[in-house]
Amino acid sequence: MAPYPEHDRIYFTNLLASYGLPAPDHFAAAGRVTFTELVAALLSDLGAQLSPFDLALMTSVTSDSELGWPMCYLRHVLPDTGLAFAVADQGVVAPFTALHLAVQRVRTGGARRVLLVMLDQAALLHDGQVPDRMRVEGNAGVALALDASDTGGAAVSAVHSRRVDRSDVAGLWTRLVGQARDSSDLAITAVCGLGLLDTLPASPPAETAAPAPGVPCTGIWQTFLTRLPQWRTTGRRLLLADYDPELGRLAHCLIDIRPEVPATSAT
Numbered sequence: 001m002a003p004y005p006e007h008d009r010i011y012f013t014n015l016l017a018s019y020g021l022p023a024p025d026h027f028a029a030a031g032r033v034t035f036t037e038l039v040a041a042l043l044s045d046l047g048a049q050l051s052p053f054d055l056a057l058m059t060s061v062t063s064d065s066e067l068g069w070p071m072c073y074l075r076h077v078l079p080d081t082g083l084a085f086a087v088a089d090q091g092v093v094a095p096f097t098a099l100h101l102a103v104q105r106v107r108t109g110g111a112r113r114v115l116l117v118m119l120d121q122a123a124l125l126h127d128g129q130v131p132d133r134m135r136v137e138g139n140a141g142v143a144l145a146l147d148a149s150d151t152g153g154a155a156v157s158a159v160h161s162r163r164v165d166r167s168d169v170a171g172l173w174t175r176l177v178g179q180a181r182d183s184s185d186l187a188i189t190a191v192c193g194l195g196l197l198d199t200l201p202a203s204p205p206a207e208t209a210a211p212a213p214g215v216p217c218t219g220i221w222q223t224f225l226t227r228l229p230q231w232r233t234t235g236r237r238l239l240l241a242d243y244d245p246e247l248g249r250l251a252h253c254l255i256d257i258r259p260e261v262p263a264t265s266a267t
Helices: 006-018 035-049 070-077 091-107 166-182 219-234
Strands: 055-060 083-087 113-120 140-147 154-163 188-192 207-209 236-244 249-257
Touching (some): 035 055, 035 070, 035 140, 055 091, 070 083, 083 091, 091 113, 091 140, 166 188, 166 249, 219 249
Parallel strands (some): 055 083, 188 207, 188 236
Antiparallel strands (some): 113 140, 154 249, 236 249
């Protein structure tokens, strides 16, 4: 992790002062991993999937720790990428907003291939309290490549976000799980963010996988990718969701994974 250069230290100190907040004593020596560095690391791991994208979206729960331009960097190293922009200020439902935009662009014919980048970075510019659902404990990134021509793998069938009072979340969640279960022949698993888990009863209405704490933007999707090989073998309908109580928004999506057919060999 690199320390903050002097110009960034001055900028963030003045920014905090404009809100009546002092810069923490440890700020000048604090290390950071920037969004641009995380994007660079993800791109190096994508390999053969780095063919041209019609749309690239970046999303995060926290702000960047640098006055950088990570999507401009992406356009520089992937010059064939079309429109590239970021989705922020959406709390823990930001990844679902970005996914909704990506899916809609594909469905309307505006894009065939979309790159969705989700980022968590742990640098904290203040000493104030951070809610558990928003707290970042490690630097992490997830990249999803959506391809309209891919007939196998995981298919996103619905992405929704709606305003819901906290007292109504558990009842609505039970209905969503029931609808997801009744409309598919696949077994169902829910992957719930910490914001949603805090509002649900002790015995949720479906098998539930919870992400690790400390990665509010990428945690759900890390869980999805970690267990994807297993689900590809058995088949699964996934209901991924999170709830942001400050925004009063419940966001969720359905992903269907059909079991892979074992290859046969001729004799």
